Amino acid sequence: MTKTIKRQALGGLAVASAAVLLAGCGSAPEDSTADGGEESIDFLPCLISDEGGWNDRSFNQSAKEGMDRAVEELGVEPIEMESTNANDYGPNLEELVAQGCDFIVSVGFNLSAATVESALANPEVSYAIIDDWADNDYDGEADAPNIRPLVFNTAEAAYLGGYAAAAWSAQSGVEKVGTFGGGEIPSVMVFMDGFQLGVEKYNEDKDAAVEVVGWDTEAQSGLFTGSFEANDTARQTAQQVLSQGADVVLPVGGPIYTSAVAAIRESYPDSLILGVDSDMAVKEPDIADVTLVSIMKAIDQATYDATIEAADAGADFDVTPYVGTLENEGVGLSSFHDFEGELPEGLTDELATLQEQIIAGELTVDSPNSP
Structure with missing residues (x-):
């Protein structure tokens, strides 16, 4: 099969007056062969989810969307393997290698150990892993040299x-917000750290006293469900935060946001959530009425770019880590959608100023869980 390989730079988020919005990137000119035909490629990209699955409306789904966009452009067929629990990770990676994958993207911190082990055993395969540095140490071996952290x-x-x-x-006069996480891992806690630090900044700027329940950044302790499943535990944890009076809740951990929404609809109709990873009001319009704003990661763009680059580079795939920031548009806020007209006066301008200060290095968000 012949197909042109197009290149794009990592990108995704940019400020636009009222919010920090997802922005696209342009493609470079197409490659062609000497006779004017398109360049032929032989490339098998593969993707493995964590236990959250492809329909988590969060990081797994976002990675899949990025992979799907890349393979459509490349004109190749991927293998996308969904894990149902942690016991699937090793066998699924073995199966992907057995099927001849040239490039494997592991979605999530929980796949770290299995991915490093697979990469060390298969140095001819290129890997990328989302939300992990892939810096585990197995049997005295050095870090796997064929994994790019995203x-x-x-x-x-x-x-x-x-x-x-x-x-x-x-x-609203409540002056109390809350958060809880799924797995107690850095890629979850980094959201909770930033959330609390932002609340503290508001209190400092406005001489306010908004309280955070569910997380203590200094002690690095808080409420966790223990998994990324939307189950009774997640719902009870959401209720625990809501019952303490929080009228805005940040559930961090893929599908567990659905448990928070269920708890709100059942008993706390005046409360809202913050979405994570994707723009939840767009991904799931049925919950737009309870989603104030979403904290987004451009996982789709990072996966897309890594896949395109792996197809182009082959054995010379660059494993230099990619770190998404406000400056390089790898993270940001969505629009406030239906709540735009109800926001406190001047809030969007204040958020834009804060973002500018962070990008300029004038304001540092100091989380022990930052990459």
Whole structure:
């Protein structure tokens, strides 16, 4: 099969007056053969999810969308393997290698150990992993030299989300917000750190006293469900936060946001959530009425770019880590959608100023879980 390989730079998020919005990137000129025909490629890209699955409306789905866009452009057929629990990770990676994958993207911190082990055993295969540095040490071996980490300094965007949540809760008179996580891992806690720091910034700027329940950044302790499943535990944890009076809640952990929405609809109709990873009001319009704003990571764009680059580079695939930030548009806030007209006066301008200060280095979001 012949297909042109197009190249794009990592990108995704940019400020636009009222919000930090997803932005696209342009393609470079197409490659062609000497006779004017399109360049032929032989490339098998593969993707493996964590236990959240492809329909999590979060990081797994976002990675799949990025892979799907890349393979459509390349004109190749991928193998996309969905894991149902942690016991699937090793066998699924073995199966992908057995099927001849040239490039494998592992979605999530929880696949770290299995991915490093697979990469060390298969140095001819190129890998990327989302939300992990792939710096595990197995049997005295050095870090696998064939894995590119795709990580995100989500604390920067969560800082803006925490500031916005505090402003909303102060306006309502409740002055209490909350958060809880799925797995107790850095890629979850980094959201919670940034969220609390943003609330503290709002309190400092406005001489306010908005309280955070569910997480203590200094102690690095808080509420976790123990998994990324939308189950009774997740719902009970959401209720625990809501019952303490929080009227804005940040659930961090893929599908667990659905448990928070269920708890809100059942008993706390005046409360809202913040979405994570994707623009939840767009991904799931049925919950737009309870989603104040979303803290986004451009996982789709990072996966797309890594796949295109792996197809182009072959054995010379560059494994230099990618770190998504506000500056390189790897993280940011969505629009406030239906809530635009109800926001505290001046909030969007304040958020834009905070973002500019973070990008300029004038304001540092100091999370121990940042990449």
